[in-house]
Amino acid sequence: MYYFIMYSTIQKFKALGDENRFRILMMLLQKPLCVCELLEVLDIKGGTLSAHLKLLKTAGLINQKKEGRWIVYSISSEKVKSFLTGIESELENKTIIQNDKTIIKDISRDICSSSN
Amino acid sequence: MYYFIMYSTIQKFKALGDENRFRILMMLLQKPLCVCELLEVLDIKGGTLSAHLKLLKTAGLINQKKEGRWIVYSISSEKVKSFLTGIESELENKTIIQNDKTIIKDISRDICSSSN
DNA sequence: ACTATATTTAGCTATATAACTAAATGGAGC
């Protein structure tokens, strides 16, 4: 008799335990975003961001969808969404999260150039 | 103007994103336990366990209390407790967690020898 | 004093993680 491990649960926590991925999730909580929009906010390169997004997707936290020339990411489910909303509501003021969101609010995916 | 980072939140997720620490938390959810009891269940050495416990404590997830010759650990607050209970209720059956708990149920801290 | 329980430290190993550059690949639209 052996026992399975709760990998998927732990994998989700691991995914949440990184600053850039946490910021991505909080931004996606506001609205679905394409990769180039996320790149405008985060101080990382395109390849690095792709890796983070893949990890979040594998963990079951986000979804991917083609929209014309763009790939748009969003929170995977209502369940994850309400979980993250609860977390967000407990953050103290003046975290980088609030700053990210004000940037995201005024961003258009047409601004995006190849600053990869 | 700069923005604080939500370190403590991310630190909690990091703490949760490790199998041994996750198992420790789930066991403490059942009842407070001393170090030697945890050592009976986990396949790690005393020094390693101490490090995990310190990390969980720093993250604000558990508390420490002297009880005679033992140091007893417990979940830090009702808030953390209900959070973990929610997580636990969503685990599929037959994870190692259920196994840990049946061992913990019948353990006494007097059994503990210096298997450090 | 001595014992039991646990933590801490130093030193070590192995693996995982996060980032980069740069080039190649894929898919959609024009």
Place this chain on the structure above:
DNA sequence: GCTCCATTTAGTTATATAGCTAAATATAGT
């Protein structure tokens, strides 16, 4: 076919993490 947006791959670097051993330290009970 070419361009745009994004992913993937290969190769590299640096740091973090998890584990070990073994010795030292701390604290409480007997």
